Amino acid sequence: MELASVGKLLIVLGVGAVLIGGLFLLFSRIPGLRNLGHLPGDVRVQGQNFACFFPVVSMILLSIILTIVLNVIVRLFNR
DSSP: OOHHHHHHHHHHHHHHHHHHHHHHHHHHTOGGGGGTTOSTTOEEEEOSSOEEEEOHHHHHHHHHHHHHHHHHHHHHHTO
């Protein structure tokens, strides 16, 4: 792999990281998303020396929302 292609790859990865970081900042300001991870059905197991968290319902809800959004985007571009 040439150095020029490695440089381009690093630039693309950096721009992608900046975009993902911006999305996290944007989504943190939406009031309804603050409850994500604290929904009924999210499992918390706490012991004396450990804590474990399984966001089952939050991940199912996030999966449904992303599926709907991506299907709408694909249908808009296939017209």
